[in-house]
Amino acid sequence: MEQIWRSLALLIFFDFSVEAIGHVLYFLKISNHFLWPVFIPVEFALLARIYQSEFKKMAIGRFIPIVTILFTTYVIADSLMAPADDLSAIPHFTEGVLILLLVMCYYYKNLSSLIETRLEYQPMFWLSTGLFIYFSANSVIFIFSNYIQMLSLRFFNLIWFTHAIFNMLLYIFYTLTVCLIPKKLNYNI
Numbered sequence: 001m002e003q004i005w006r007s008l009a010l011l012i013f014f015d016f017s018v019e020a021i022g023h024v025l026y027f028l029k030i031s032n033h034f035l036w037p038v039f040i041p042v043e044f045a046l047l048a049r050i051y052q053s054e055f056k057k058m059a060i061g062r063f064i065p066i067v068t069i070l071f072t073t074y075v076i077a078d079s080l081m082a083p084a085d086d087l088s089a090i091p092h093f094t095e096g097v098l099i100l101l102l103v104m105c106y107y108y109k110n111l112s113s114l115i116e117t118r119l120e121y122q123p124m125f126w127l128s129t130g131l132f133i134y135f136s137a138n139s140v141i142f143i144f145s146n147y148i149q150m151l152s153l154r155f156f157n158l159i160w161f162t163h164a165i166f167n168m169l170l171y172i173f174y175t176l177t178v179c180l181i182p183k184k185l186n187y188n189i
Contacts, residue, residue, distance in 0.1 A: 004053045005181050008127065011046040012174055014039075033087045037079035041072040044095050047131070051102040054124060060105055071098060089142045096139030103128045103135075123180040130173020137166045 018039045025032040048068045055061035075091045082088050106128045110119065119125040141163050149156040 004050045004124070005178075007046045007049045007053075008174070008177065011043065011050075012178075014042060014046070036087060037075055037091070040091050040095050041068075041075045044068065044071055044098065047099055048102065050124075050127070051106065054106060055109070058105075058109065064102075067098065071095070089145050092142035093139050096135040096142060099131055099135045100139070103132045121180060123177045126173055126180060127177040130170050130177070133173070134166050134170040138163055 018035055022032040022035050025035075045068050048064050052061050052064040055064070071094065074094070078088050078091050106124065110125070141159055145156070145159065148159055
């Protein structure tokens with residue numbers, strides 16, 4: 001169980017660092033697009049590691065490392081083939097779909113076995129719920145963002161404001177998850 005929470009701590013730290021660097025570059029009028037081909041596979045790998053620990057006794061747990069390697073390879077290839085300073089939305093969308101599949105497997109596992117009767121006290125439930133809300137909404141935003149940008153810059157900015165709200169919601173769910181982690185764990189990262 002500790003591996004799950006170490007991965008979550010690393011994810012939160014990495015996510016915060018990339019967001020901070022991205023915002024500084026944005027305000028300095030420097031493109032921050034080069035961050036995303038690094039951020040997307042690392043975020044996915046850390047989340048996949050969390051779910052792999054959760055599914056260690058299930059068949060899906062054996063496929064998660066393979067999917068992580070294939071996804072990372074895809075993101076790297078996509079970034080190398082993209083025109084300079086162009087940000088492809090498809091890796092974000094693909095990551096969202098893959099994370100949603102993992103979340104749905106988690107929900108299925110818990111609903112089919114009914115081992116956990118008090119889900120509101122389970123950190124994985126809140127993490128999965130936060131990821132479900134975030135990636136459900138943002139997968140749509142990611143896939144249509146380039147099209148929306150061509151239509152209206154004002155609407156595009158409104159969409160990314162909505163994305164920021166979902167990002168804040170995700171951090172609220174991360175916080176709730178961290179607050180529910182049993183206190184007896186050793187937190188060495």
